[in-house]
Amino acid sequence: MEINGESPPQRWRFEGNERLTQAGAVTVRGVLNMVMQNLDENDSRPVIPLGHGDPSAFPSFRTTHFAEDAVCAAVRSANFNGYSSTVAIAEHLSKELPNKLSADDVFLTIGCTQALEAIVTVLARPGANILLPRPGFPYYEARAGFSGLEVRHFDLIPERDWEVDLDSVDALADENTAAMVIINPGNPCGNVFKYQHLKKVAETAKKLGMLVIADEVYGGLTFGNNPFVPMGVFASIAPIITLGSISKRWIVPGWRLGWLVTNDPNGILTQQGIVDSIKGFLNISSDPATFMQGAVGEILENTPSDFFEKIVSTLRECADICYEGSKDIPCITCPTKPQGSMFAMVGFSVGLKNWLRVTFAIEPSSLDDAFRRIKAFYQRHAKKQ
Ligand SMILES: Cc1ncc(COP(=O)(O)O)c(C=O)c1O
Numbered sequence: 472m473e474i475n476g477e478s479p480p481q482r483w484r485f486e487g488n489e490r491l492t493q494a495g496a497v498t499v500r501g502v503l504n505m506v507m508q509n510l511d512e513n514d515s516r517p518v519i520p521l522g523h524g525d526p527s528a529f530p531s532f533r534t535t536h537f538a539e540d541a542v543c544a545a546v547r548s549a550n551f552n553g554y555s556s557t558v559a560i561a562e563h564l565s566k567e568l569p570n571k572l573s574a575d576d577v578f579l580t581i582g583c584t585q586a587l588e589a590i591v592t593v594l595a596r597p598g599a600n601i602l603l604p605r606p607g608f609p610y611y612e613a614r615a616g617f618s619g620l621e622v623r624h625f626d627l628i629p630e631r632d633w634e635v636d637l638d639s640v641d642a643l644a645d646e647n648t649a650a651m652v653i654i655n656p657g658n659p660c661g662n663v664f665k666y667q668h669l670k671k672v673a674e675t676a677k678k679l680g681m682l683v684i685a686d687e688v689y690g691g692l693t694f695g696n697n698p699f700v701p702m703g704v705f706a707s708i709a710p711i712i713t714l715g716s717i718s719k720r721w722i723v724p725g726w727r728l729g730w731l732v733t734n735d736p737n738g739i740l741t742q743q744g745i746v747d748s749i750k751g752f753l754n755i756s757s758d759p760a761t762f763m764q765g766a767v768g769e770i771l772e773n774t775p776s777d778f779f780e781k782i783v784s785t786l787r788e789c790a791d792i793c794y795e796g797s798k799d800i801p802c803i804t805c806p807t808k809p810q811g812s813m814f815a816m817v818g819f820s821v822g823l824k825n826w827l828r829v830t831f832a833i834e835p836s837s838l839d840d841a842f843r844r845i846k847a848f849y850q851r852h853a854k855k856q
Pocket residue numbers: 524581582583584585587608654658686688715716717718719724728729
């Protein structure tokens with residue numbers, strides 16, 4: 472093909488990076504895009520999104536005016552227009568921890584996603600491996616794969632409230648295992664780990680000489696019997712890196728404010744060079760918007776509690792609809808009622824293997840509709856057999 476009447480060079484010396492194309496395809500976003508592209512355009516029924524974990528567009532999940540005002544105030548103050556220093560959120564996170572955090576333990580990131588990218592990249596030394604939960608959050612696999620960090624999977628056990636199979640962790644780990652990841656409250660299982668189980672996770676990590684990455688992006692979103700216990704509580708047993716953000720609890724994933732926290736009272740992460748590497752990663756990356764850094768302290772500290780009560784009670788209502796609704800449809804089963812996060816895992820029974828993640832954090836009336844339609848679908852097809 473000629474360009475401006477001239478023939479092109481013999482060959483272009485650049486091309487796309489196949490590894491990135493592949494990494495992106497295995498994320499939740501990648502799979503959902505593929506499904507949405509394959510919808511029947513002529514079908515006029517509304518699409519009810521049970522796939523992605525962003526309920527911000529639904530009226531019942533609108534964030535609080537308090538948080539919106541905090542961001543506006545930070546913008547209007549003109550104090551946060553340039554590069555700003557890291558704001559300490561250590562105090563807020565320390566409330567539930569025996570070993571108090573200092574501002575030096577907290578690194579602000581662009582959502583929990585960048586926190587996850589940072590720690591996975593830091594650990595990706597040649598030959599190293601990481602233990603990830605199955606089922607889990609595929610972004611870890613995608614990011615580790617791209618960074619050349621070998622992934623090994625341990626199982627979460629449905630019959631035991633999706634607890635970690637600690638025997639398999641033991642069996643998978645070797646001298647190159649740097650870390651294991653837990654997601655609590657759980658995505659995709661909707662489980663909330665008990666205190667004693669988390670303690671055993673820390674003890675296992677200590678025995679195997681690895682650190683624990685605790686993804687607590689759904690922290691505080693619990694509505695069952697098990698209270699949320701931050702993994703940092705066990706930091707005196709093994710070093711813990713906690714990842715979080717305001718995306719889920721405040722229902723503002725677009726605001727892109729997260730954190731990576733080192734819970735390390737024994738100084739092991741510093742001694743092993745992990746803290747310096749985290750700083751190195753963040754020095755070659757971009758920061759969250761400065762007005763968000765300016766607003767986050769106020770948002771974390773002073774959001775009125777009735778906002779959280781309303782969100783948690785809506786999530787509880789949605790989890791009930793999902794759990795009861797799946798009981799009513801013979802081809803799917805939900806082994807345990809979700810106790811936290813925004814998701815449930817449902818297993819297929821009749822003629823199908825495997826599991827599916829259902830996002831129940833949508834408008835409750837739409838969720839009702841969704842289960843009615845799935846049931847009708849089942850009945851239509853069951854009759855044909
Ligand atoms: C388990 C888990 N970790 C991390 C993230 C990323 O969070 P953020 O939107 O704050 O980047 C998500 C988002 O869905 C998640 O489900």
